[in-house]
Amino acid sequence: MTLLLHDKLEEQSIYLPTVARIAAIRDLTAMEKLYTIQLPDGYSLNNRPGQFVEVAVFGVGEAPISISSSPSRSNGSFEMCVRRAGDLTGVLHQKKVGDTIGIRGPFGRGFPIERFRGKDLLFAPGGLGIAPLRSLINEIRDDRCNYGRVTILSGARTPGDLLYKDELAEWDARDDVDLRLTVDHGDDTWKGNVGVITTLFPDLQVYARNTIAVVIGPPVMYRYVLMELLGKGIPEGNIWFSLERRMKCGVGKCGHCQMENIYSCQSGPAFPYSEIKHIEEAI
Amino acid sequence: MGFRIMSKTAFPDWVDGLCRRYRVVGPKPVHGQYVFDDIESAEELDLGYSQTVLPPKKYILPPRETIFRFDGASVEAVVANSDRWTVALGVHTCDMHAIHLLDRVHEHGYQDQHYQARRENTVLVSIECLKPCTPFSFCKDMGTLSITEGYDLHLTDLGEDYAMDIGSEKGEALLEGFAFIHEPTDEDYRRVNQVMTEKWPNFAYRLEFDTTELPSLLTVSMKDDAYWDELGERCLACGMCTNVCPTCYCFNMVDEVDFSLEAGDRIRQWDSCQIDEFALVAGGHNFRGPRSARQRHRFLRKGKYQWEAYGLIGCVGCGRCAQACLVHITPVDTFNALYHRHRQGHVEEVR
């Protein structure tokens, strides 16, 4: 029997992590590493794209991290991309293959991928936003024929900050994915677009009614991308965001992620704009 | 389950008996104020207390609590299952209502086993308030001036006697084997009813509108930036208001390790939405940076969000925050001011 991590939490304590092992580590950039986490025998994450786990580094604390691998490719293990941003992520970056960490989750409701079937998909990740989106993109790629056009507009600060370069190249090579990259500041090697992510929109043609847009990135990005998307006529219910907040529990108790009456960790972090447009604190 | 009568002369013996069997906590005087603390005999207890610094919530959701222990690759949850009850004596009805809200939050969605274990271990002996406890309380407005359920035992002061309403088997167990109680007579019913009718006029309504309007008032007032800015300018962001509040439950998690760096505890600790870093995230974005946004969050959470999320208003009118606040930000003043500003059209103006 495969046990959901959840089940174990329900039994003893919702705050008790499952001890898992770091199976592989890959440097993506100077700041980001990709971790493959091996769960103990019999456990499976059974996640949906857009969900996250609480990662515990014992002796330091816990942080919410998106699941970066797609459920279609999980096999008692999953991947996550971690940026060195402070205490916990800093110590995590010093860990080696074979070291143990704690995992709780998956949490959040994720993207309702069944509702995306047959639709054109427009992905707009900024910076680290590609981490959770990769899970969704790969899930769709493995089931490509069930979706319409797939467009990825991806932005990073500099070419060196681009995450998943090899996978980007792989997507780019496919003719069923339209990948467009931009960086805020170019360098000698960079031949592509320079400018913030919204500069990619003017050239973009969409079939608005049939398009689902998924936007994940730093908080400042949402408002601007939203205006572009609404400007293209994409319906409010088709524009999805991941609203990441500070979180200390992942289970709707600690209060940190609250946006008015909504707990982002439980009701989100993936939300369609239609659900949150009245929430002053959301975007 | 009805009620029993216990004379006040027998009451100390009963309390002393409880002290021998259980951990008993109750209000004790300290430096002119009161705190809930362990009681070893009836003498230490002062049921005529005004208001305690911290609400009795601290026995169910302690300020600091070990959630689990870790040692290398093993983890073990620490859940406070205990055979020994904690009997909280003399809980005011506002605090009872607050515990009711906490119960609802912690059983909603995921069950919080740590909360529940302590909750199950706690026996609540509440007491009917017959006069306002402090000039800051506004329980009558918030509908928390009395209580009809949720207690294990509920005391009403009848002068010479206590009426003891039995609310649960736990409550009944506290009376078990104690000889000096009797079934109520008709006269006792009359006395209880009299006390209950006489108490109401002792309390004043302090909100100038009906509490049922609170959520909708706050929905409009959300945009009253000028008002929130004024609060933000005064607010010290000291967090006292939330830390003394019986309905606040936000927390932080911190780790403590020994020198092996391998073994230690994960500890849950009360947090406050009023401090700078409560909604700060990596990358430096603060979702509630200005103090005005934090004050607004606090009041809307109490008067609106909790209502929308859990069907209960998040403030029970105990007045602790009002007494604690050094710059005199109080729910009564805030709600009344918003009400007047709304009536005078301030909010529309802002728009």
Added chain:
Amino acid sequence: MSKPKVAFFEFTSCEGCQLTVVDSLQTNVELLDAIEIVQFREAMSEKGQDYQIAFIEGSCTRPSDEAVIKRIREQADIVVALGSCADLGGINAIRNYQDLDDVRHYVYGDKADWYETYPARPISAVVPVDAAIPGCPIDRNEFIAAVKEVLQGRMPQIPDYPLCIECKLKGNVCVYLRGKTCLGPITRAGCDAICPTYGDSCEGCRGMVSSPNFEYMRIVLEEHGLDFEEARAKMTMFLNYQMMELEQEAANDNAKA
């Protein structure tokens, strides 16, 4: 990090923080196994010059100490300011508000010129400092926690929320309700609110939180019977250096406007 080499230094201070370090051994003897102390003048004769972590106690109060502090900075990978004197200027900075010549003459009379001194300043005013353990004296648990954090490969973290939070977690009766005043609302927590717990007001020895509302703090003090000067005195027992900086900033802003 494997057994880091640690050195302790002191400048103008009462050495109470170093004493607290010694006292922390009472409950944490393992400390001696976890780190290698190569220099600690108060407690040992050896003077190793090879260290990675330097704990500096005391304020810098004379120009000639600056070179010594800079040498420490060059040698150490991590410099930690130990205690209020080092972190804030602390009690030594009270005199910055007074006329320094007057101060010297008051204490040393006509021999004042024999003794070199200048306004007291925190170590961070001389060299960059990586972390601080504030407090007068430091809290021993916080010191131990800081050492563990360094061993874990991260910088020591101290709370950035007000003391009132801690004070209320302890269930203390607010000293304002006992007829006193307290700097808890603007002071950085981390000492377990020890002063209010022992019935006294907080004097702000751990420094201010990063965005203190000190205008309203002052109003609160005045409301509780302190006049402007008394309120200022209250707020400057340990915080004079910071207050003078803030006042300077305000003056500069005014000049600009």
Added chain:
Amino acid sequence: MTMQKLKVDVHHVTRVEGHGNIVVDVENGELKQCELQIVETPRFFEAMLRGRHYMDSSHITSRICGICAVGHATTSLRATEKALGVTPSEQTVLLRKLNFHGEILDSHILHVYMLVAPDFLGVGSVIPLAQSAPDVVLRALRMKKLSGDICATLSGRHTHPIAMTVGGFTHYPTNDQLYQLRERLDAVRADVEATVALIQTLRVPDFERDTEYIALHKEDEYCFIDGEIASTDGGTWPVERYREVTNETMVPHSSAKHTANQRQSYMVGALARFNVNHDKLHPKAQAAATALGLKAKCTNSYMNSVAQVVEIAHCIEESIEILDTLLERGVEPEEPAPATRLSGEGVGSCEVPRGILFHNYVIEEGVVVGANCVIPTGQNLANIEADMRSLVPSILDQPQEDITKALEMLVRAYDPCISCSAHMLDVEFV
């Protein structure tokens, strides 16, 4: 062969509190220079007190020294109380005495075990002892923790006590806490015996030089708080006339002032207290003195550390007695005794671990307008130099390292608290 030329320059004497250098210069067998230079930065506490509310004085002055923080606070409170006509209750006096004992114990244990013992055991610090003699180190830590806990129970912490205030305390221990201290003190008696036994095995250098010994004195007790000034050369002075005894002067090589009374210099501290008040010691402490070969009047400055051990025995016993009294009468929370006036002058004096300490304040309308503090180590400086001058010629035949070590040990025996001594002087009183 006697050394004709010798230069000793110990930069920053270690294992003492504060910064001091020893400088000795011998040319052609003749002593040219012999100084204990105090290079500690000046602290200016007296100046910092001016303009402050009288309630702040004890909190500010406790920061003069982290090791004798309770001593400074108590002395400061006594000065303020005398200035403002405050009479503390009997309970306050008892609690303060107990707190004071906690500090004497703490400081003496630190000095004897951590700062002095390594010299006798031939190591550089207590750290290698943790390996070679763990039981000794653990005993020291255990005894020191108890001393610190006494202070923590009464005033929140030892270094910079909190709950001590003008007229009394702002916090009171529970009877339960006192009872636990009583139990622990009882248990620590064995450690005291072990300490005496350890010190018995150490060889204290032979060195005699008669000087004047000054300490506070009371008829009915081994005095630490209040009392009058007494000298082994005869004479007593009320503490208010401390200036007649201390006669502070400044010397260029020291940021601490020097003092002299009836001779060129005098000594204060445990040995001085013993020489003045030995007959008031608890019988167990007198027995310890006998066991350790300490007899009044002792003129070997190195024996100061031994006198500290005797005081450890005394303070443990007296603490137990105080606790018994407190437990019997029960500690009742009480409001601090009020000030009867807001202006006045007062002198507080206590025997802190390193000797006699004076705080002298002038207060006007609740604000401190004048202050002077005379610190024990400052009073010892001239005497230390006199000792060095007498010692050096007699050991010139020894290797330089040994001379250096002997001098360092001598300085250390005084348990100098250099950071507190760096304050100073001649304040024209307003």
